[in-house]
Amino acid sequence: MWITITAIVAxxxxxxxxxxxxxxxxxxxxxxxxxxxxxxxxxxKQMGYNLNGQQMKKAQQMMRNQKFKx
Numbered sequence: 001m002w003i004t005i006t007a008i009v010a011x012x013x014x015x016x017x018x019x020x021x022x023x024x025x026x027x028x029x030x031x032x033x034x035x036x037x038x039x040x041x042x043x044x045k046q047m048g049y050n051l052n053g054q055q056m057k058k059a060q061q062m063m064r065n066q067k068f069k070x
Contacts, residue, residue: 034063 033039040059044051051059 030063030066034060 033043037056037060040063041051041056044059
């Protein structure tokens with residue numbers, strides 16, 4: 001009985017911890033991407049887009065306007 005309860009609690013705590021760790025990692029990556037146009041270009045190419053200079057400036061401006069911090 002206690003083993004089952006402990007396993008369920010551990011699963012819930014692990015899932016919540018993994019979620020918050022993932023959110024933290026994603027925010028850090030997005031913050032780094034704001035100042036690094038090469039990372040932004042690489043992400044766009046992975047998604048199937050080729051950005052020209054004007055599109056790159058607009059994307060960087062949009063990224064700067066976003067609030068990733070709490």
